[in-house]
Amino acid sequence: MREEETAMLETLLTLEPQGVHLSLIMSKPEDGDSQEIDVDAIDAFLAASPFHDYLRLDSAIQDAIQYWNSKVTFGESVFVVAERKDVQIDISLSDDHMCAFVALTGAFGGEKLTAQILIEALKAQAIVRGVSKKRLQYLLQKSWELAPGETFSLKVAAGRPAVQGQDTQFEALVPDASERILAPQDSDHGKVDMRDLGQLITVQAGQALMRRLQPTNGESGYDVHGRVVHPTPGKEIPFQVGVGTRLSDDDSNVLVADKDGMPRHGKTGMAVDDILTVDKVDVTTGHVDFNGAVLVYGDVSSGMKIKAAGNITVTGVVELAELEAGGDIIVAGGVIGRMHEGKLVYCGLKSQGKVAAKFAQYAQIESGADTELYLHLAHSLVHAKGAVRVSDAAQRHGSVTGGVTIADGGVYARVLGAEAGVETQIQLMGQFRELKAEMDSLKSEMKEAEERIHQLVVLQIKLSKQPRDKRSPELVEKVNTGKAHFMSSLADMKTRHQLLREQYDLQLASARVEISHMIHAGVHVRIEEKEFIVEEDMTACFICWKDQMIVCQPLKSH
Incomplete structure (x- = not known):
């Protein structure tokens, strides 16, 4: 003016x-x-x-x-x-009352924030635990810098979450075959005596196999009001007492061998199988089919088959053979298929447990748990219910080249793909189609049940409007019984659907490819129904599912 x-x-x-x-x-x-x-x-x-x-x-x-x-x-x-307006204080709480936030709005010519005003505001909301003095001091300082109407928010208190109890844990007291066979110690003469190793992977009657550690109750926490947050106790899981084992007479939390044999490891228990030992498997021995564990002190030759109810352990190589085990398959050497007359012929391994070998090429592997290779996996077809791990302990070796690898528990390797751009396919969460199909089927059944319940409710209303003397007691009973039946079935289906959803989400969370050194162009990673194609070489990184899409990020930032 x-x-x-x-x-x-x-x-x-x-x-x-x-x-x-x-x-x-x-x-x-x-x-x-x-x-x-x-x-x-x-x-x-x-x-x-x-x-x-x-x-x-x-x-x-x-x-x-x-x-x-x-x-x-x-x-x-x-x-x-x-x-004129004094500084405005708004206090908000997280839904679980574990965090408290203070939002300030700068004063319009009114009173500025003081420590006393702030403390009284917190007390008015009964915020008495987990208050940070440093944050309060910072908030006071910040309030004097606020322009009129300017806002600022800060978390000033945090409760302590309860530490949930740990479920029953199981500690194996004897090593599995892979720990002995795949990492043998040299003898005095610089050579490995595989027969001594064969003795080391067996157990004797009465020998302790596994210890069960009791679940814990967890630790209580508190919210910002000082109220106790109770933990969820861990679940008690019973021993799986397998064939050839029993609970110790002295301690029911220790599983012991009931006979001599080869131990077969499980997550919640063990078994001890009778053991058949042979020097080799070739045309002179014929195929092997044994209701126990099989230990081969040499190679398994082309065209041969081994079937065992327990573990199969081979101290040599397996070439163009077929192995099927109710337990683990451990191969000290390699698993080798080859091109024959221009046609690819796979070496086949199928186990209910894990598969472990030094290397595999032109192999077809199915494992009920993890698949572990210590040198490389090349041009093979792998389907693991657990993870696929290709690496040695020192991280000097471990490459996956070509083929198709399907792993429900993720893929971990040092190098993935090849410089030549060989197409290497990785598919994670291999069960998602089955889980989705089952969830979709349940949804259809739930919809049908809801429609039937609606029809019965409509019928109930119609019956209720009729005079009592004209209602059919039998029909009323039939309608009531039918409605109760469908409501019970619907509740069961909702519970099953929720469990499937949790299993589905858990698998998505574990769908991960982790590469410690290099991933080459030409690698295809599929998670759920989406695909990620690596178009250029990248150093250490991990690929996972995030926000309904596949993302690739540097490993060091994780």
């Missing part, structure tokens, strides 16, 4: 505080000798006053301008055009 306009307003306009409100007193001359004003003029007038940081009331200012610019009014009129 020009100086004469400012001087004119100062003579005709007066600001007068009345409590928290600021009144604008407008003295309009009777002769109408006054210049029109606008919002900018009022703003400038307020800005130059001691009340410049009050909260402006726009509608009242518009009323004042309209009054002043009117040609037919004169005299004195009062308008409340601004108000």
Whole structure:
């Protein structure tokens, strides 16, 4: 505004505080000798006053301008055009009351935040535990820097979550075959005596096999109100007492061998199988089919078959053979197929447990648990219910090249793919189609049940409107019984659907490819129904499912 306009307003306009409100007193001359004003003029007038940081009331200012610019009014009129507001404190809590947040809105000419005001606000919300003094001090400092109306939010208190109890744990007291066979110790002469190793992977009657550790109760926590947060105790899981084992007479939490034989490891128990030992399997021995464990102190030759109810352990190589085990398959050497007359012929391994070998090429492997290779996996077809791990302990070796690898528990390797761009396919969450199909089927059944319940409810309403003497008691009973049956079935189906959903989400969370050194172009990773194609070489990274899509991120940032 020009100086004469400012001087004119100062003579005709007066600001007068009345409590928290600021009144604008407008003295309009009777002769109408006054210049029109606008919002900018009022703003400038307020800005130059001691009340410049009050909260402006726009509608009242518009009323004042309209009054002043009117040609037919004169005299004195009062308008409340601004108000003083202290710093505003809003306290919010997380849904579980484990965190408390303070949101500040800068004062409009009113009182600034003080420690006493802040503490009283927290006490009013019964926030008494987990309050951070450093955060409160920072909040106080920040409040003095806030412009009028500026907001700032900060978490100032956090409870301590309960530590959930741990489920029953099982500790194997004897090593599995892979620990002995795939990492043998040299003899005094620098050579490995596989027969000694064969003795080391067997157990004797009465030998302790596995210890069961009792579930824990967990530790209680607290929320910001100081209320106790109770933990969920761990689940008690019973021993799986397999064939050839029993609970110890002295300790029911120890599983012991009931006979001599080869131990077969499980997650919650073990078994001890009778053991058949042979020097080799070839045309001179014939195929092997044994209701126990099989230990081969040499190679398994082309065209041969071994079937065992327990573990199959081979100290040599397996070439173009077929092995099927009710337990684990452990091969100290390699698993080798080959091209024959221009046709690829696979070496086949199928186990209910894990499969472990030094390397595999042109192999077809199915495992009920993990598949572990220590050197490389090349041009093979692998389907593991667990994870596929291709690496040695020192991370010097471990490559997956070509073929198709399907793993429900993720793929972990040092190198994935090849420099030549050989197409290497990785498919994670191999059970998603089955899980989805089962969930979709349950949804259809649930919809049918809901429709039947609706029909029965409609029928109940119709029956209720009939006179009692005209209702059929048999029909009423039939309708009530039918409705109860379908409601019970619907509840069961909802529970099953929820369990499947949890299993599905758990598999998605474990769908992960982790590469410690290099992933080459030409690798295809499929998770659920989406595919990620590696178009250029990348160093250490991991690929996973996030926000309904496949993402690739550097391993070091995880």
